[in-house]
Amino acid sequence: MKHSLIRVGTIYLPVQEVGKSAVWYKEKLGADINYQDNQKAIVDLADISIFLVKAAPGQTSNFLEEDGSERFAITFEVDGKEALKALQKQLKDKGVKVGDIEDRGHPGLNFVFEDINGNRLDVWSELSPAYRG
Template structure:
């Protein structure tokens, strides 16, 4: 193969209210609003563009796994366990719905958070920098 995929540039997230969701992603997660109209907003966050797209009903970017559990489809990385704990605390103080920090049996620790529409996202204490997670 002569060419390869270079990076993920855009992730599309279904939302029920573009205005409220754009404000939430900017104010709660530190995103930067680069475009907004009545159907969609583009928020730049974590070196990627997130298109917040007006959807019908209660659609989310989540999926159901083979065991019937609802799962996230996107994981953000932070720089080590201390950063994971700090952002977890920051998210709680900001009123973001967050789960507990988990040990999932692989290197690193994780937690899940949700946006206003119940879209779930994972945060992982990036393995490359995190040597003291036992």
Template sequence: MTEKLLRIGTTYIPVSDVEQASNWYLNKLGAELSYKDEDKAILNFANQSFFLVKSPKNQSSNFHDIHGNERFSITFEVNGLSALKEIHKNFKEKRIRVGEIENRGHSGRNFVFYDLDGNKFDVWSELSPIFTEKTSP
């Protein structure tokens, strides 16, 4: 096989109220709305398309690891520690539920945040070299 997967184009996120959730993503994260109906909203941000899909209450994209720790399924990247600190501060000002900035024993620092439905996301202070290479002028 000579062909390979090239990128992640869309991520699906369960939400209980499409209208309320899409407004949260637009206002809190600066997403752009592409499409919305009663069952889904298509948003663009962080160089990707996100589908907010109407789902039963108390459902999220989170999962538990072998040790019982709740995990996120998505890590967003920012360009450096100062950018991480700034977005962390900005999220707190916007009253987004955020965790503390952490040292997890690898390069960079991280923090987690949650949307209205409890979907847990991670933010990392290191941009991947491939993304940096492709987006540099």
């Protein structure tokens, strides 16, 4: 293939209150708020621009798997199992709704957490090859 996709540059997440959500991402996850108006906020986190977009009530980025379980649409990466455990504790200490660390049968470990809008976000203890030093 002559041309190929290089990276994900922007992710859109539905939110109920733009300002409150932007502050949550800044305080809980360390995101930088780069723009904000009544309909959206642009936050930079993990080398991605995340647009927090005012959505209809009850909207989230989650979806249901065939078996009915709710699934996340985004997985963040950290560098190793100790970093994963430390982040899980840090988020818990900040009052974030955080799931247990899971072994899903592939390399590394994961856990899921939720933002204040109910968007489920995943964290994996393995870095993609492009980010390994």
